[in-house]
Amino acid sequence: MESLLNRRTIRKYSGKEISEDLLEEILEAGCRSSTTGNMQVYSIIVTRDAEMKKALSPLHFNQKMVTEAPVMLTFCADFNRFSKWCRMRNADPGYDNFLSFVTAAIDAVIVAQTVAVAAESKGIGICYLGTTTYMAHKFIEVLKLPKGVVPMTAITMGWPSESPEQADRLPLEAVVHKENYHNYTEENINRFYAGKERREDSKQFIAENGKQTLAQVFTDIRYKKADNVFFSNTFLQVLKDQGFMNQ
Numbered sequence: 432m433e434s435l436l437n438r439r440t441i442r443k444y445s446g447k448e449i450s451e452d453l454l455e456e457i458l459e460a461g462c463r464s465s466t467t468g469n470m471q472v473y474s475i476i477v478t479r480d481a482e483m484k485k486a487l488s489p490l491h492f493n494q495k496m497v498t499e500a501p502v503m504l505t506f507c508a509d510f511n512r513f514s515k516w517c518r519m520r521n522a523d524p525g526y527d528n529f530l531s532f533v534t535a536a537i538d539a540v541i542v543a544q545t546v547a548v549a550a551e552s553k554g555i556g557i558c559y560l561g562t563t564t565y566m567a568h569k570f571i572e573v574l575k576l577p578k579g580v581v582p583m584t585a586i587t588m589g590w591p592s593e594s595p596e597q598a599d600r601l602p603l604e605a606v607v608h609k610e611n612y613h614n615y616t617e618e619n620i621n622r623f624y625a626g627k628e629r630r631e632d633s634k635q636f637i638a639e640n641g642k643q644t645l646a647q648v649f650t651d652i653r654y655k656k657a658d659n660v661f662f663s664n665t666f667l668q669v670l671k672d673q674g675f676m677n678q
């Protein structure tokens with residue numbers, strides 16, 4: 432609980448390595464995660480090699496954690512291995528569809544988060560990389576992912592060399608609904624987002640980006656519709672190419 436409640440994303444790492452034994456212990460713990468039907472329809476690609484990090488860096492939009500972290504993990508939805516096993520055992524795998532992709536994606540993200548928590552419990556800092564889904568087609572190339580495998584998320588891992596302030600969160604009341612969903616009134620929204628909007632860093636964000644509201648920083652700068660539509664189309668193509676669209 433202590434490590435969960437005190438956690439923060441770490442983007443700067445000391446040069447110290449993460450030993451093979453420690454990484455294996457963390458991965459073992461991660462793989463104890465719940466998994467759909469105990470199928471473990473995910474794979475984890477470990478990147479330690481400097482050349483590989485260099486190749487992955489532009490795909491993660493040159494975020495410096497990629498080359499500076501001792502270890503990077505890419506978590507993939509993977510029905511390739513399970514389907515091969517089925518075919519070899521005279522069983523006909525019916526996993527070339529969108530639902531199976533979602534199943535494997537859920538498995539991959541669950542294992543990623545357990546690995547993250549296990550690493551953080553050992554004092555290691557982690558950072559997720561959302562660029563994984565944006566550039567999925569390129570990761571498929573560089574990481575040599577076969578049909579049935581789709582990269583879902585990645586984390587960089589290393590010993591922290593920064594101690595940033597904890598990021599804010601919405602109040603629990605804003606995200607937890609008792610018994611059924613209670614839709615938000617304007618009064619709720621104003622109250623739940625007031626803390627975030629009052630923060631000095633939020634005000635700075637608005638000023639730096641020449642915007643009027645914090646929400647505009649998200650809609651107009653950080654997560655723009657045009658980008659979302661573009662990356663949605665590339666990702667849908669990836670799902671087709673990787674055989675998850677009812678082919």
Ligand SMILES: Cc1cc2nc3c(=O)[nH]c(=O)nc-3n(C[C@H](O)[C@H](O)[C@H](O)COP(=O)(O)O)c2cc1C
Nearest residue numbers: 438439440441442494558559560561562584597598
């Ligand atoms: C799916 C996902 C993708 C993320 N992608 C990035 C990223 O590409 N670069 C980055 O610096 N942080 C990334 N983050 C980290 C978030 O920015 C961070 O979790 C959030 O700002 C809250 O901060 P905290 O984790 O310190 O509480 C990502 C987090 C998640 C869950």
